[in-house]
Amino acid sequence: MKTSIATVCLAGTLEEKMQACARAGFDGIEIFEQDLVVSPSSPAEIKALAERLNLSLDLYQPFRDLEGVTEEVFQDNLRRLEATFQLMQQLGMDLILVPSNVATATVDDDAVVAEQLHRAAELAARYDMRIAYEALAWGTYVNTYWHSWELVQSANHPNLGVCLDSFHILSKNDDPSLIPEIPGEKIFFVQLADAPELGMDLLPWSRHHRVFPGEGSFAMFEFMAYLTQTGYQGPLSLEIFNDVFRETDPDITAVDGLRSLRWIQQGARGLLAKEHPFRQILTPMPKVDPIEVIDHIEISTDVPDRCGALLGSLGFTFVGQHRRKTAQLFVCGDVKVVLTPNRAEGTFITSVAVQVANSADALARAEALGATPVSRPVTADEARLKGVLGPGGMQVFFIDDAAAAWPEEFGYDATNQDNTSSHVRLDHLNVPEARDHFGASVLFTRALLRLEPLPSQDVASPRGLVHSQVLQSPDAGIRWVFNQVPPTYTNRTGEPVRYPGHIALAVEDIETRAQAAIDAGLVVLPIASNYYADLHARFGIDHETLQRWQSLGILYDRNAEGEFLHVYSETIGGLFIELVQRIGDYQDYGPGNAAVRLAAQDHYEQHHRTKR
């Protein structure tokens, strides 16, 4: 479908917004009135800029409080409307959004409203304009899409149709299943917005906390499937009022927005029967089979010696140097880690490689999601890994059979591996994200790898709340945790440099493993006694066990499904490694323990580290 976005979604001047939309690849935009009013560019200049950028100007919005008013007020409204049509003529636009009246409506009479809408449509017809009438969720008298559709039918004018906005319908739990009864050609415009469950009144929720489809909790695929069944062929547009977007580089926001439109169309395709006549309206995304295995993780480090020692203490075998480059391969059980030295840039996860059936498909899907392809310089006889750069700076590589032999370049021989570590798996990885990249990174990773979000959590750190989002593959083969880092952990360009990411290894004998690792030189993150006193108070665990755990740095949680033991290594730059043992069907991450870890890391950073 044709893609569009309201300028109010983005930060910057109107020109900056338009340029960002064009660069991201949108087909068109909605002009938000206030963006034009405050712009130094004339309507003619905006029209010319749109033409140069190849952006259609799809909708002028909003024209407020038109209908349901006394005749005297309506006369003035028609005057306002005519002035707006004249402005739209200068812009070369022909569609205006009229949301239902929230401020001046005094006449709760559908006949009057329909008649006023008809007269407005008559005026529109004289200017070759069309009106899209939208029920705001908090409209005084008109606040459901079905009511707006009834009024449009009564008004019965070719220049009048409805605008459907997913927020106004789904925020109040209105039933979207009647949408297919509206003929597609009478839906003049569609605005999409998602939102997280915040327990807020509709108006402040809508004004500050809308997000792109896929970044909230609404059933957006279903909404989109209902819409498709109408045969609507107009633009699919985004209208997001979001306080963070208003402070974010518009290029990030625009790319993220287009990604959400691709994602939602693909999702709706999945819900519609293959033979549905309108299914082909939805733009497909290159499909990938479910992805369940992380092939390897690459760590960039300015202290490869320390990183190697850390891996070694945890049971990783050093396989070898790359035959040509300085990269080193470490293996432990199913987990492969490539260490790549850098100069004074710190230590952090730089790429995640996943196993896919076909890397070309995965790459095409990633590109459809707005990611930039990345490649590594290789010689003709080396495996050519295909990958992309995600919105938060993380690279994702796709390993199919053609590329699977890459470890041999490090001298790796799969038939000759140590078996004692064979039951070590990757449990999860955790990456920090700055506030302005968080939503984009989560949606990108989710849409690319077909992961599903678990309920998000807030974790208290000594420097602010950390918002944590887990994405998980259907069989939980991949668990990818995103931590939105408070600004107190970021540098002046907003990168979360003072907040480490981590890799968690699943083991089946954590006490033995941790002891062996410590004996082999592992420095575990020290956990203070108060935590173990609390474990005793909460769970009644005996002091001997607690003492043993404390000596190993082991943390503990228990819920109805099972038990969880885990231990953190000290942090090197922006990375540490965690060992976890899940007992029973425990699926969580020790929710209370993340705060303990953050406080312990803060303390370690302030006290131990400086002693070195």
Add this chain to the structure above:
Amino acid sequence: MKTSIATVCLAGTLEEKMQACARAGFDGIEIFEQDLVVSPSSPAEIKALAERLNLSLDLYQPFRDLEGVTEEVFQDNLRRLEATFQLMQQLGMDLILVPSNVATATVDDDAVVAEQLHRAAELAARYDMRIAYEALAWGTYVNTYWHSWELVQSANHPNLGVCLDSFHILSKNDDPSLIPEIPGEKIFFVQLADAPELGMDLLPWSRHHRVFPGEGSFAMFEFMAYLTQTGYQGPLSLEIFNDVFRETDPDITAVDGLRSLRWIQQGARGLLAKEHPFRQILTPMPKVDPIEVIDHIEISTDVPDRCGALLGSLGFTFVGQHRRKTAQLFVCGDVKVVLTPNRAEGTFITSVAVQVANSADALARAEALGATPVSRPVTADEARLKGVLGPGGMQVFFIDDAAAAWPEEFGYDATNQDNTSSHVRLDHLNVPEARDHFGASVLFTRALLRLEPLPSQDVASPRGLVHSQVLQSPDAGIRWVFNQVPPTYTNRTGEPVRYPGHIALAVEDIETRAQAAIDAGLVVLPIASNYYADLHARFGIDHETLQRWQSLGILYDRNAEGEFLHVYSETIGGLFIELVQRIGDYQDYGPGNAAVRLAAQDHYEQHHRTKR
């Protein structure tokens, strides 16, 4: 009253929090369990630190989900409770908070709950501990303070009392007028929290958006007056869960918190009859008479020439240099501005001087509100202005009769002033505040000068939303606007350096004034044509008027009370000057026009300025 604060209000480690509380001057603290659990310091170390810092440890909290449970669960709860009492013994504490059960309650039977509370109190008595039982607003069965008080009466144990929390009472519009019926000695603890109206569910509202008394919209003075009537003499404590506080320097937060406790006690004194027996429990603040006049404003600038020219073009007379210093006095009508040169620090309002009856009283009040006195070096024969440094870095000086002669040091002769500018007054001033100072600055200024807040507004700028709060004196002699600036306008230490403050002069003939100023060299902020087209569409104003206004940079607004015309100067560093004309009883600030101004300044900054 004795002042206290929950450690959860503050960012940092437990030790950092305690040190900030002690520096701010709190008498005691509540230990929030999680802060202790994550702390590397042992209970004995915390006890010793509190003793050294002279902080009493007033309340250990929270002990969750004690009551209203089956006997089996209750047995385990008693085990948990006993372990907590043993921990409290190590801390030397004797009061624990038990909020009403929100998670495990299954027995909705007051008799059972009272019996369980009694047994818990029996256990407490064995440890010389006391239990403060608090109704959470979302407690499963117990969620009003009156219910908790009935249960405490039924349980009837000397070691059991209630805890009152203003948030849990006022957030759900519960009636606080029954509080005086609870005997003060059965109120074991009081927690105060305010909150802005956000239209949110109670739980997320409470967890993320509480603020200090005076920074939200609850009737806190009344609450405090009801509480005082009980004869309660325990600590007055703050329990604020706030996402911004969690990212803010704890010294800022602690000082702000203590300020709010001083403010609320003074406010409650005002509501109680002078002869009320318990009124003296409330700590008074030094009183000041209502303040209505800003005596002068001081501008620090690295371009005194440009600033002087700007003032001159607007009709300011240069009175003279200070007899000894490089400062310059400019006067226009009732408005006095002192320009003080600096070296390369930019241009900004550095102090505001208000006229008071007695500067010593005002200074004492400011110091009671946590402000640091500031003084300027003077010689023996010069006026000694008394002032303080506010939390956002603004200095406030107090001018009484003894200091009123300060302009003579600039050669000023009140009897020999130009009368043509005599009807120019100061309309308002507007100062930018970083997010972590905003609440503190507003409360400080409000409490110091006895100003009242108007409803706050959000203004869209090209770089993010600006949150705007007006404070106004009873007769509107002082209008002080605080703008909370998005991080996109701040430097790396969080100062709002890229967002200018301004001074607005009220005139009665804005078109003449603006023209004269332009003729005298004023560069007005150019406002683009789209804005005037919109004025035409909205208000039907004729094109000739609009053209004249545009040539003068005049913006316009109209509401039911009157009309508003205003014009902005170009920005110099961090300052510009506005002329405003209010017609009729117009009291607003042209709400839509602030966004126009911000966009125009953004454009000017990017385009015009670079041409110089």
